[in-house]
Amino acid sequence: MMFTNSSSPKANKNNGNYSKTSLFDIHPFAVKLAALAVAAITTILLGSFFSEWRYSTEEKFGALGWSLFPSNDIEERITIIAIDEQSLSEIGPWPWPREVLSELSNKLESAGAALQLYDIVLPEDREGDSNLITSLSKHNSVLAQIPILDQSSGVRTGVMSGEILGMRCQPPIPSTSNFLANHAGYANIPKGHITPIVDSDGMIRKQPPLICVQGEVYPSLSIQALLQNLPINQTDKPIQILKGEGFLSAEWNIHFPSYFGAKIPLDKDGNVRISYSLRPDAFQVVSAADVLLERAPLTLLDGTWALIGATAFGLGDIVPTPHSGATPGVEIQARLLSSLLDGNTPYTPSNSMFLWLIECLTASMLLIFIASRRNQISAIGLPVAALSLPVLSLVVHIQFLQSNIWVGWLIPAIFTLLSSSFLALIEHARVRTEKQRVFDNLNSYLPGKAAHNIAFNLPSGAIEAHRSELVLMCADLRNFSSYEESRPPEEAAALLHCFFVQASEIIEKHGGQVEEFKGDSVLSSWSCDTNESALFALNAANELQEMISSVIPQRPPAGLEPMALGISIEKGPTLVGSIGPSHRRSHTILGDTVTITLRIQEMTQELAQPILIGECAARALSSKELESQGSYLLDGLKTPHILFAPKHIKEAEVYETPEMNLDSNSFRVITGGKY
Numbered sequence: 028m029m030f031t032n033s034s035s036p037k038a039n040k041n042n043g044n045y046s047k048t049s050l051f052d053i054h055p056f057a058v059k060l061a062a063l064a065v066a067a068i069t070t071i072l073l074g075s076f077f078s079e080w081r082y083s084t085e086e087k088f089g090a091l092g093w094s095l096f097p098s099n100d101i102e103e104r105i106t107i108i109a110i111d112e113q114s115l116s117e118i119g120p121w122p123w124p125r126e127v128l129s130e131l132s133n134k135l136e137s138a139g140a141a142l143q144l145y146d147i148v149l150p151e152d153r154e155g156d157s158n159l160i161t162s163l164s165k166h167n168s169v170l171a172q173i174p175i176l177d178q179s180s181g182v183r184t185g186v187m188s189g190e191i192l193g194m195r196c197q198p199p200i201p202s203t204s205n206f207l208a209n210h211a212g213y214a215n216i217p218k219g220h221i222t223p224i225v226d227s228d229g230m231i232r233k234q235p236p237l238i239c240v241q242g243e244v245y246p247s248l249s250i251q252a253l254l255q256n257l258p259i260n261q262t263d264k265p266i267q268i269l270k271g272e273g274f275l276s277a278e279w280n281i282h283f284p285s286y287f288g289a290k291i292p293l294d295k296d297g298n299v300r301i302s303y304s305l306r307p308d309a310f311q312v313v314s315a316a317d318v319l320l321e322r323a324p325l326t327l328l329d330g331t332w333a334l335i336g337a338t339a340f341g342l343g344d345i346v347p348t349p350h351s352g353a354t355p356g357v358e359i360q361a362r363l364l365s366s367l368l369d370g371n372t373p374y375t376p377s378n379s380m381f382l383w384l385i386e387c388l389t390a391s392m393l394l395i396f397i398a399s400r401r402n403q404i405s406a407i408g409l410p411v412a413a414l415s416l417p418v419l420s421l422v423v424h425i426q427f428l429q430s431n432i433w434v435g436w437l438i439p440a441i442f443t444l445l446s447s448s449f450l451a452l453i454e455h456a457r458v459r460t461e462k463q464r465v466f467d468n469l470n471s472y473l474p475g476k477a478a479h480n481i482a483f484n485l486p487s488g489a490i491e492a493h494r495s496e497l498v499l500m501c502a503d504l505r506n507f508s509s510y511e512e513s514r515p516p517e518e519a520a521a522l523l524h525c526f527f528v529q530a531s532e533i534i535e536k537h538g539g540q541v542e543e544f545k546g547d548s549v550l551s552s553w554s555c556d557t558n559e560s561a562l563f564a565l566n567a568a569n570e571l572q573e574m575i576s577s578v579i580p581q582r583p584p585a586g587l588e589p590m591a592l593g594i595s596i597e598k599g600p601t602l603v604g605s606i607g608p609s610h611r612r613s614h615t616i617l618g619d620t621v622t623i624t625l626r627i628q629e630m631t632q633e634l635a636q637p638i639l640i641g642e643c644a645a646r647a648l649s650s651k652e653l654e655s656q657g658s659y660l661l662d663g664l665k666t667p668h669i670l671f672a673p674k675h676i677k678e679a680e681v682y683e684t685p686e687m688n689l690d691s692n693s694f695r696v697i698t699g700g701k702y
Contacts, residue, residue: 055457059398062453063391066445074438083228085437090349092425093303097350102365106311106331107357108135109338114316121342125155127319131335132162134318139329143168144252144364146221146336146344146357149209150185156212163216169251170213171221174238175205186211187240189218189251193264196239199279199297200268204241217255219248221360223346224298231346231359233298236281236291237268249363250281250291252332257283268293275432277374291367292374300373300433301359302366303349310361312338334361373431386423386439390416391446398450405454413447416440496555497601498644499624500539500564502530502571503548504579505591505632523547526578530571537567542603542616548628550616552601561598561640561647565673568594568638593631597624597641619664626661627670636672645671 074081108131115121128147135143143163148171149156163170172189175182185208196202209218224233236247246254254265267282277292293299315335317323336357337344344356366372376382394416397408417440424436504526511519527549531541534551538560543550551567553560575592599620606615627639634656645653653671660667 058453059395059450062449063446066442066449069445070438070442073441079227081437083226085435086226086230086232088421089424089433089436090303092428094349097306098304100305100309102305102310104331104368105361105364106313106327106333107361108315108318108333108335109312110315110336110342111338113314115339117316118319125153125159129155129159129162131315131319132166132168134321135328135333136166138323138325140333141167141330142252142256142332144248144332144334145170146248146334146360147171148173148207149213150207152210152212156210160212160216167255169217169219169248169255170209171248172209172218173207174203174220174222174240174245175207176201176203176222178203178205180205182207185209186214187245188214190243190245191265194244194266196242196244197268199293199295200237200239200244201235201297202239206240217251218245219251220245221248223359229347231301233300234363235297236299237297248360249367252364253367271377274378275376278377289370291372294375301362302371302373302431303362305362305365307350307354307358310358332364334364336360371431373428373433375433375435379434382434383438386420387442390439390443394446394450398454409447409451409454413444413451416443416447493604494600494602497620498553498555498560498564498596498598499601499620500551500568500594500596501548501624501628502592502594503628505593506588507547507590509588510590522578529574529578533570533574534567537563539563539567555598558647561596561644564596565648568596572637592637593628594638595624595627595631596644597627598644598647622664623661623668626664629662630659630670638673640671642669
């Protein structure tokens with residue numbers, strides 16, 4: 028005999044929660060907007076509290092556009108005269124005598140250099156200064172000096188000179204009172220400062236083109252080179268600092284009014300960004316020794332701007348850049364000169380935050396669209412977006428950088444990463460909620476294990492069943508069919524529902540599991556993992572009998588017999604699983620134990636016993652609490668079975684030992700039966 032599931036819903040203690048709707052059902056769009064708002068707030072907090080980390084990370088990865096895709100152009104206007112290891116070996120250790128520097132200046136002039144820029148500071152008074160001063164004065168030369176922006180250094184060496192006449196200190200020009208300058212004898216030689224902005228990671232990414240020292244404004248080496256060679260009307264102000272105008276304009280701009288409105292973009296702190304778009308080998312480099320010993324090719328010097336500086340590692344003028352961890356400082360000056368000459372100095376627009384906002388809004392609309400697709404698009408799209416959108420923010424930044432606009436990428440990247448992750452978590456929670464709802468609904472129709480197999484396994488057309496040793500109990504509402512025939516269907520359904528709900532609660536309270544509802548009966552089971560399974564079933568049966576009096580009507584309709592509850596209990600091997608085609612499976616419990624249990628339940632009315640127990644289940648119960656009802660040939664079976672009834676409807680005791688000690692006064696044993 029097999030007992031298959033019916034369409035009647037299984038009631039349990041949780042069924043009152045199944046109708047509850049989740050937040051995802053009521054306000055799905057509001058939940059997504061809330062996730063985006065949380066991502067935006069988190070991004071702002073991270074950007075504020077970890078500003079140093081944000082800056083260094085954005086700068087390192089933001090320069091990938093330069094290091095991965097450098098320009099292939101060759102800078103032929105500037106030639107670096109390198110004080111390298113070869114020069115130190117052939118000419119002598121640094122510092123060189125003034126006569127050597129004077130000779131170097133004369134050689135460069137003879138080779139046709141149009142401008143000599145010295146990335147060198149000469150703070151000491153030494154022999155031969157007069158000859159060097161004469162050479163520098165004749166050869167259109169610029170010396171370096173270093174205003175020190177660290178106010179705590181207290182260094183004031185040499186004499187600052189070469190200030191821009193008629194220009195006053197004003198925002199955003201940085202100011203300091205400390206400096207390392209040249210000896211006073213070089214005061215009439217044009218000067219340009221080489222003060223860098225050194226970031227916490229040692230990188231040099233910016234330089235202030237103008238610095239205010241003790242009330243005077245001094246230009247950088249590259250700015251002084253422009254001022255010295257551009258046809259600027261000296262009666263006017265040579266340069267002006269004006270606020271940027273336009274959507275993609277810089278915060279500030281240095282204007283050259285007399286030179287066709289040329290301008291240099293500055294950031295809010297008055298710094299110019301150094302461009303690393305050129306490859307390191309794009310610059311022409313000639314050893315100073317080759318110039319002094321007249322071995323340098325004249326084509327590399329004629330008409331160029333000669334930039335003299337140290338490249339030897341031992342001289343200490345080595346800095347990390349996006350291209351290399353050890354770049355000579357003179358190359359930084361060459362890059363500044365090159366970008367100023369081309370007018371392509373990179374800068375950050377004053378409206379960069381608005382550009383970030385546009386990126387974030389665009390990404391938000393895309394994410395909401397993906398999250399609104401309740402299928403594989405959202406399941407796959409959101410994780411993919413979490414990985415791809417931050418990279419896309421970096422790609423957008425690199426694209427802008429090709430136009431010398433440093434937009435920044437980390438804020439949009441953090442926002443898109445957090446937004447995608449939050450929406451993916453919400454989508455995961457929604458899917459889990461819906462799966463749990465499906466599972467709970469399945470569990471309301473099927474036993475837990477069967478519901479789990481259906482929910483988490485693919486359907487199969489094969490028999491999926493396993494043999495288990497179970498204690499079965501069948502509880503049938505007698506005379507319900509007659510009651511249903513004479514009463515409205517709504518009233519009969521309410522009565523049956525109440526019976527199913529309370530019966531399920533009692534069975535589960537005693538460790539059982541409802542296997543099936545069929546008609547007006549309940550089939551439940553207990554695993555035989557413990558010796559007390561039959562006792563648990565008997566206790567549940569006793570409580571069911573006590574409960575039924577509060578469920579069935581006290582006065583049955585006229586002409587009808589009163590309803591009662593008949594319960595049978597038996598123990599034995601049972602096959603539990605699912606059968607049927609893959610598109611229409613059915614949970615089933617079958618075997619002769621099921622048949623015997625159902626037939627014993629039919630005997631409860633004939634023997635006028637509310638509870639009958641089969642002989643196999645009786646072996647696990649105390650003989651003192653059971654009374655034999657005789658041996659009976661059950662309907663449809665060939666072997667007689669001994670039936671037992673509890674003497675009192677209350678909890679029975681379990682045997683102290685698993686061995687059966689039959690009491691001849693309590694049991695009447697006959698030939699046959701099931702052992």
